[in-house]
Amino acid sequence: xxxxxxxxxxxxxxxxxxxxxxxxxxxxxxxxxxxxxxxxxxxxxxxxxxxxxxxxxxxxxxxxxxxxxxxxxxxxxxxxxxxxxxxxxxxxxxxxxxxxxxxxxxxxxxxxxxxxxxxxxxxxxxxxxxxxxxxxxxxxxxx
Numbered sequence: 001x002x003x004x005x006x007x008x009x010x011x012x013x014x015x016x017x018x019x020x021x022x023x024x025x026x027x028x029x030x031x032x033x034x035x036x037x038x039x040x041x042x043x044x045x046x047x048x049x050x051x052x053x054x055x056x057x058x059x060x061x062x063x064x065x066x067x068x069x070x071x072x073x074x075x076x077x078x079x080x081x082x083x084x085x086x087x088x089x090x091x092x093x094x095x096x097x098x099x100x101x102x103x104x105x106x107x108x109x110x111x112x113x114x115x116x117x118x119x120x121x122x123x124x125x126x127x128x129x130x131x132x133x134x135x136x137x138x139x140x141x142x143x
Contacts, residue, residue: 001069002077005043006034006116007051007084008065008123009091014101015123017110018055021097025074029113032081033096043080054096057089066122070115079115 009016018033020026035050044061051059062083069078091099107120
């Protein structure tokens with residue numbers, strides 16, 4: 001099983017999503033950005049590293065959101081998601097072909113990678129706005 005981490009990267013009332021490039025295994029699918037956890041890394045450390053490598057941004061990883069296991073034809077992944085916010089920079093598309101800031105409601109308009117779909121469904125089911133979620137995280141972390 002491959003351990004992978006994903007960021008629910010927030011700014012005010014929006015989440016950042018990224019579209020995988022042409023030629024990629026999951027080409028043109030949308031996802032919450034992240035990447036593989038390397039040996040010796042925590043999920044949070046991997047997420048911080050991946051955001052710098054793939055988007056050129058410094059992030060603060062906040063609370064755990066959820067995880068799920070998905071079997072792809074090429075292998076099984078465990079995807080672990082955390083809330084995060086940008087400390088420095090604006091996302092640059094170094095690997096992905098597109099990136100967008102979207103509201104919770106807009107998530108349903110995008111064709112997500114299968115492993116990310118449970119996170120989309122949870123966000124929509126909870127019917128919480130991104131802003132409300134961030135406020136709750138900030139209260140819990142005493143920001």
